[in-house]
Amino acid sequence: MENQNSYIAPVLEVRNVSKDFSGIYALKNIDLEIFPGEVTAIIGENGAGKSTLMKIISGVYTEYEGDVLLNGEKVNFKNPKEASEHGVIIIHQELNLIPYLSITENLFLGNELLNRMGLLDSPKMAKKAKELLSRLHLDINPDTTLNQLRVGQQQLVEIAKALLLESRVLIMDEPTSAISDQEVRILFQIINDLKAKGVAIVYISHKLNEVFEIAGRFTVLRDGAKIGAGNVRETSHDQLIQMMVGRNLADSFRKVHNLHQKEVLRIENLCFRNPGNKNDYLVNDVSFSLKQGEVLGICGLMGAGRTEILEAIFGLYPAYVSGKIFIDGVEKQIRKVTDAIEAGIALVPEDRKLQGLILNMDVTRNTSLASLDKISKFNFILKKKEEELSLRFIRKLNTQVSSPKMEVQKLSGGNQQKVVIAKWLATNPKILLLDEPTRGIDVGAKAEIYKVIIELAENGMGIIVVSSELPEILAVSDNILVLSESKLTAKLSRTEATEEIIMKAALCAKE
Amino acid sequence: MEAQQLKQKLVKFQSVIALLIMCIALSFLSDRFLTADNSWNVMRQISVNMIISVGMTLVILTGGIDLSVGSILALSGAITAFLLKSGGEFISWNLYIGFTLLGALVGGTLTGTFLGWFNGLTITRFKVPPFVATLAMLTIARGLTMLLTGGFPITGFSGQMAFIGTGWFLEIPMPVWISAVVVLAAVILTNKTQLGRHIYAIGGNETAAELSGLKIKKIKLIVYSIAGALAAIGGIIVTSRLDSAQPNAGMGFELDSIAAVVIGGTSLSGGKGTILGTVQGTLIIGILNNGLVLLNVSPFWQQVIKGLVILLAVVIEKFNSKKN
Numbered sequence: 001m002e003n004q005n006s007y008i009a010p011v012l013e014v015r016n017v018s019k020d021f022s023g024i025y026a027l028k029n030i031d032l033e034i035f036p037g038e039v040t041a042i043i044g045e046n047g048a049g050k051s052t053l054m055k056i057i058s059g060v061y062t063e064y065e066g067d068v069l070l071n072g073e074k075v076n077f078k079n080p081k082e083a084s085e086h087g088v089i090i091i092h093q094e095l096n097l098i099p100y101l102s103i104t105e106n107l108f109l110g111n112e113l114l115n116r117m118g119l120l121d122s123p124k125m126a127k128k129a130k131e132l133l134s135r136l137h138l139d140i141n142p143d144t145t146l147n148q149l150r151v152g153q154q155q156l157v158e159i160a161k162a163l164l165l166e167s168r169v170l171i172m173d174e175p176t177s178a179i180s181d182q183e184v185r186i187l188f189q190i191i192n193d194l195k196a197k198g199v200a201i202v203y204i205s206h207k208l209n210e211v212f213e214i215a216g217r218f219t220v221l222r223d224g225a226k227i228g229a230g231n232v233r234e235t236s237h238d239q240l241i242q243m244m245v246g247r248n249l250a251d252s253f254r255k256v257h258n259l260h261q262k263e264v265l266r267i268e269n270l271c272f273r274n275p276g277n278k279n280d281y282l283v284n285d286v287s288f289s290l291k292q293g294e295v296l297g298i299c300g301l302m303g304a305g306r307t308e309i310l311e312a313i314f315g316l317y318p319a320y321v322s323g324k325i326f327i328d329g330v331e332k333q334i335r336k337v338t339d340a341i342e343a344g345i346a347l348v349p350e351d352r353k354l355q356g357l358i359l360n361m362d363v364t365r366n367t368s369l370a371s372l373d374k375i376s377k378f379n380f381i382l383k384k385k386e387e388e389l390s391l392r393f394i395r396k397l398n399t400q401v402s403s404p405k406m407e408v409q410k411l412s413g414g415n416q417q418k419v420v421i422a423k424w425l426a427t428n429p430k431i432l433l434l435d436e437p438t439r440g441i442d443v444g445a446k447a448e449i450y451k452v453i454i455e456l457a458e459n460g461m462g463i464i465v466v467s468s469e470l471p472e473i474l475a476v477s478d479n480i481l482v483l484s485e486s487k488l489t490a491k492l493s494r495t496e497a498t499e500e501i502i503m504k505a506a507l508c509a510k511e
Numbered sequence: 512m513e514a515q516q517l518k519q520k521l522v523k524f525q526s527v528i529a530l531l532i533m534c535i536a537l538s539f540l541s542d543r544f545l546t547a548d549n550s551w552n553v554m555r556q557i558s559v560n561m562i563i564s565v566g567m568t569l570v571i572l573t574g575g576i577d578l579s580v581g582s583i584l585a586l587s588g589a590i591t592a593f594l595l596k597s598g599g600e601f602i603s604w605n606l607y608i609g610f611t612l613l614g615a616l617v618g619g620t621l622t623g624t625f626l627g628w629f630n631g632l633t634i635t636r637f638k639v640p641p642f643v644a645t646l647a648m649l650t651i652a653r654g655l656t657m658l659l660t661g662g663f664p665i666t667g668f669s670g671q672m673a674f675i676g677t678g679w680f681l682e683i684p685m686p687v688w689i690s691a692v693v694v695l696a697a698v699i700l701t702n703k704t705q706l707g708r709h710i711y712a713i714g715g716n717e718t719a720a721e722l723s724g725l726k727i728k729k730i731k732l733i734v735y736s737i738a739g740a741l742a743a744i745g746g747i748i749v750t751s752r753l754d755s756a757q758p759n760a761g762m763g764f765e766l767d768s769i770a771a772v773v774i775g776g777t778s779l780s781g782g783k784g785t786i787l788g789t790v791q792g793t794l795i796i797g798i799l800n801n802g803l804v805l806l807n808v809s810p811f812w813q814q815v816i817k818g819l820v821i822l823l824a825v826v827i828e829k830f831n832s833k834k835n
Contacts, residue, residue, distance in 0.1 A: 316722075337724040347722065355722055358715035360783055369712055370723040372705045379704050423723065 009072065011036045011200045012057065012088070012169050017066030019052055026052045027224045030066070034169060039191060039201045041215035041232065043208070045244055045470070049224040050204050054171050057202075058090035059083035070169075081110070087168030091159055091175055099147035104129040106146055107161050132160045137186050151276075152179035159187065170194065171202040176210060177303065188214055206244075206301060208237055208507060220244060241503050263329065264462040265290040265313075265345075265431050270323035272305070272312045272486075282308040284486040286323075290431065290462040295453060297477030298466045300506050305486035306466040307350055310433045314347040315340045327430070341370065346424035350435040350466075352413075356420035359409040363401050364390035366408050366419050371426040393422035397452055414445025421452065431462045438472060450476050470499045482506050522831050526775065526791040526824075533798055541805040549801070551684055555752075557797030558686035559584075559745045561790065563764060564771040565697045566627075566738030568789045571772050572701075573734055574714040574781025575634065575641035580742040580768060582652035583626045584761035588746030589656050591619030592665040592756035595672060612671050620743045626652055627739015631732035649765070656758050666755035676752030686748050693741060697786045710734060714781025770817075771796050774824040795820070 010033040019027040027049045034040050042050050055061045057068060059077030067074050070086060077083040080090065097106045108125050115121040129142040136156050146154060156179065162170060176184050191201060191214055203215055211218060212232060219229040220243040228243045272283035283305045290296050300306050312321045315334035325332050332343045340347070349355035357366055367390040368375060375385040390404045399418040401411065408419055417437065424432065434453070438446040453476050457463050467473050473480055480497045482490040482505035490505035521528065537544040563580050570577045598609020610618065626648060633644040678685045701707040709730050712720040721727055745764075750756045775792030777784025799820060803813045 337722060338726070341724045349722055354716070355718050358712050358719055358782065360715050361711065365708065365711075369708070369720070369725075372708060376705050379706060381703060381705060381708060 008035055008037075010034055011071060013067075013069040013072075014053070014057065015067045015069065017053070017056060017064055017068065019056060019061060019064040025224050027056075027064075030221075030224075030226050032219055032226070032229075034200045034202055035217070036168070036198045036200045037195050038217065039195065039203050039215040041211040041218040042202060042204045042221065043206060043211060043218055043240060043244060044221035045206070045468075048221040048244075050221055051173060052224075053221070054090060054173055054202065054204065057083075057169075058088055058171060060090075084165055084167075087166060088171070089162045089165055089167040089169070090171040090173065091162045092173055097146050097154060097158060097161075100145055102143045102145050103133070103140065103149075103157055104142040106157060107132065107142075107164055109161075111165070128164070132163060135163070136160055136190065152183050155179050156183060156186075159190070163190070167194075167199055169200045169202065171204070173204045174206075175203075176205065176207065184210070206507075208240055211240075212237075238500075241500055241507075244503065262292045263289050264292050264327065266324075266326040266329075267313065268324040268326070270309065270312055270325075271321065272308050272317065273320040273322075275317070275320055281486050283312055283321075286481075286483075286488045288481055288488070288491070290464060292462055293457050293460050294478050295457045295463045295465060295476050297473035297480040298464060298483065299468070299470060299473045299480065299502060300483030302468065304483040304506065306468075306483055307435055308486075309483075310347055310435050310464065310466060313340075314345060314433065341427055341429075344428070344430035345433065346370075346427055346429035346431070347433045348417075348420050348424055348435060348437060350439070352416050352420050356423075357408050357416060360407055362405045362407055363394070363399070363411075363419055364404045367393055367422045367426060370423050371428075374426075389426055390422075393418075393425060396425075397422055398448060412441070412445070414441040414448070417441055417445070417449065418452075421449075425456075429461070431464070432456065433464045433466075435466045436468065437465060438467070438469070446472075470502055473502070474499070484508055525827065525831075526788065526795065529824075530791060530795055530798070533795065533802065537798070537802040537805070541802070544802065544805055549805075551687075553797055553801045554687045555684045556801070557793050558684075558690035559748055560764065560767050560771060560797065561690040561793045562693050562741050562748075563745045564768045564775075564789050564793050565693050565786060566741035567765075567768045568772050568775070568777055568784060568786055569697070569701075569710060569734045570641070570738050571769075571777050571779060572710050572714045572781055572784055573731055574717065575731070575735070576645065576769070576779075577627075577630065577735065577738045578642065578645040578765045579626065579630060579648035579652055580738065580745075581761035581764035582649045582656065583623050583739050583742040584746035584749065584764060585756075585758065586626070586652045586656045586659070586746070587619045587623040587743030588750035588760055589659050589665060589756040589758070590622045591615045591747050592668065592750055593659060594618045595668050596665060612669065615672075616747060619747050620740055623743020623746065624736050624740040627742070628732060628736040630739065631735030634735065635728040635731050656760075660756065660758045662758055664755040664757050668751075668754060672751050673754055674751070676748045676750070686752070689744065689748065693744070694786060694790055701786055706730065706733065711782055714783070716782070767796060770821050774821060776828055792824075795824075 012034040014030055014032040017027060017030045018025060030053060032053070042053070044050050052061070056064050059080045059082055062076065062078055069075065070088065075086065077086070077088070098109065101109070104125050107129050113121045113125050126142060133140060133142055136159070138153065138156055140149070140153065146157065149157065155175065159175060175187060179187070194201060203211070205211055215232050217229065218232050218235070218240070220227045220240065222244060266289040268287045270283055270286045271281055274280035274282050286309060288296070298306050298309060311317060313325060313334070315336050318335040325334055327343050334340050334343060334345070353359060358369070364386060368386045372381060375382050375389060387404065393399070394401060394404060397418040399415050399422070401415065408416055411419065437453070438449055453463060453465065465473065465476055474494070474497060478494055480492045480494065480502065481488060482492070482502055484506050489508055490502070492501065543549055563584065567577055567580065594610040594615035595612070598607060600607045630645050630648050633639045634641050675685055680688055701710065709720070709725050712725060713727055713730060717727065746761065749760050771792035772784070772789050773779065773792070774795055775784065775788030775790070777788060796817070799817060800813070803816060808816070
């Protein structure tokens with residue numbers, strides 16, 4: 001932005017790029033220009049398409065519509081390695097490091113330096129690694145294995161790995177998600193160095209403060225489309241937030257109605273210590289209550305502690321959780337899953353394939369898994385009762401199956417989710433915890449799941465929905481809790497909540 | 512459509528078909544194969560592997576493995592023999608104090624159950640991977656067997672003891688009866704009971720099973736204990752048949768057993784497989800062994816061929832599951 005020249009050619013151009021995953025567009029007609037010596041911020045909510053776009057640029061996804069141009073020439077990288085050979089390097093959000101190798105070995109992984117004999121040139125690599133670490137102000141022995149480092153330090157090593165390569169375009173995907181303020185300072189210093197050297201930097205973040213500090217230009221993505229772009233100096237926090245979220249509100253499914261006064265769940269001073277770090281809390285002193293028939297939405301950014309609240313209530317980490325849980329006004333000790341089920345709590349977890357389903361089992365057996373006691377006699381499962389149970393929920397939730405004997409791995413995402421919900425409804429819960437109930441399922445199935453949620457609430461179940469999609473939270477919730485950095489930052493009723501207010505509360509770290 | 516259905520049936524019954532082809536081929540190649548004598552002989556020989564493999568199937572269904580069955584078999588057999596032999600005669604009182612046959616059998620079986628339970632304990636409580644935990648037990652139990660026997664066989668039991676391994680009941684050898692009962696019980700366990708369902712669920716997706724409130728540790732403890740108990744029963748049969756407890760008994764049995772389970776179509780990653788598949792796997796290995804002996808194939812080639820059959824079975828299985 002300091003450049004006074006009339007025109008600088010962009011080093012990287014994205015022209016009219018679209019990408020679909022089995023019919024659903026993740027990106028639609030995106031244009032983007034990246035200039036040398038400048039930081040371009042890509043901003044957007046979870047699922048807006050930021051990471052998809054970066055994966056296209058860096059050669060992770062090779063099939064897409066539209067063109068990517070490097071220095072004015074069309075390129076189509078076959079893999080990230082080829083992209084990095086052309087100077088397009090990505091620092092991934094998730095760490096791609098080998099825990100049992102040393103820092104040096106990780107830094108040179110795949111690009112090892114060899115001596116004349118064709119063997120590893122360890123002294124040279126050690127020397128270079130040392131230089132690099134001191135540039136990053138990382139005062140660690142390069143022979144340390146990765147698993148001995150804190151996550152923040154690991155992230156810096158990941159960044160160092162990228163610095164080792166000659167980059168023309170450096171993409172940083174949420175580089176500060178796990179590092180301390182001090183380390184952010186170091187990172188920004190390095191970014192400024194790189195800028196001075198003429199490297200083009202793409203900076204992905206939803207921390208707007210950082211964007212205003214480091215970036216020259218910005219591009220906002222929403223639902224896979226480009227919403228706006230411009231100079232950071234000419235915009236404001238509020239404008240960016242509006243661009244990030246300002247869509248037509250999804251049809252509101254829920255009419256405002258009077259809630260029952262009877263409380264089914266009360267949480268007092270819930271804390272969840274980070275198992276990896278004693279001084280850190282994943283959930284920090286959260287209290288709230290849930291009434292019969294209420295749908296309570298919990299939102300916040302990635303890592304704000306949404307999922308952890310549900311896990312804490314469900315008794316998954318008793319050793320790290322403190323606080324009081326009252327069910328129907330009576331304090332309960334929930335220290336394992338069976339305690340939770342007995343107390344009438346059900347958890348539909350975030351990842352249905354990893355946590356929810358036995359993929360190679362059929363619909364019936366998945367449905368009955370958590371409530372076998374109810375349909376068994378002397379440990380023998382009563383086949384007839386089991387089939388009835390499964391059929392009842394297939395009808396109730398309108399699950400599309402050719403037969404209850406169908407393996408769940410052959411179902412669509414929406415129907416799989418319905419099977420997980422069925423499994424938990426079969427336990428006859430008073431309180432239903434739903435973690436990202438519609439992640440990765442199509443629009444039609446989403447609407448059906450919303451309908452189910454509302455119907456259950458109207459029949460008196462207390463429901464907590466955790467979601468990273470604000471329209472979803474607004475569509476189904478009576479009340480909304482907003483978390484930021486493991487603390488509760490706002491309690492809103494559905495009449496006062498808007499996406500803007502929620503986003504502000506989610507972005508504010510400290511009140 | 513019909514062709515496809517036929518194909519699916521063929522895939523489903525591939526082990527049975529392989530078994531039939533083997534039997535037909537062998538009956539042409541050797542006139543001794545199809546005699547009643549030889550048939551009962553084969554059945555009796557494979558019954559021990561059958562019993563062990565039922566336990567192995569349960570363990571593998573949970574996503575685990577049990578390498579210690581051969582050693583547990585030896586130690587349990589030796590304990591049974593030791594108990595039968597240990598008694599004191601008090602001539603002045605005209606009294607003999609010792610274990611009855613039943614007492615010795617219970618003692619042997621409990622030994623195996625305990626060792627299996629111990630496997631389960633190290634796996635669930637101390638998070639030792641099943642491969643390592645049972646590998647350690649393989650050595651420990653073998654060592655204990657050597658200590659108990661001093662490296663020499665324990666021999667000479669009553670006729671009643673010999674009946675278990677060599678006797679006939681209703682024209683059918685006793686070991687075949689025992690293995691049939693074990694198979695039947697396991698079929699019921701896996702198909703009809705909560706425990707059976709839980710075993711499949713744990714192997715299919717342990718995280719989901721745990722989040723559904725299943726008691727993973729308890730179930731695994733039970734499964735490894737069953738595997739130990741069944742190895743002990745195998746040990747009793749072997750001891751009875753040879754009329755001696757050999758310190759080297761059961762050497763390498765874990766491999767035959769795993770082979771039978773795998774040939775029977777059970778997935779080593781857990782959650783998928785059946786007891787009846789394992790029965791077929793055991794039959795295939797047993798008949799193959801018998802056929803190769805009848806055809807005078809050199810023992811060296813026998814091993815090569817057995818290995819190739821295992822590979823072939825798994826490759827076919829993978830090929831079929833990919834297509835579906």
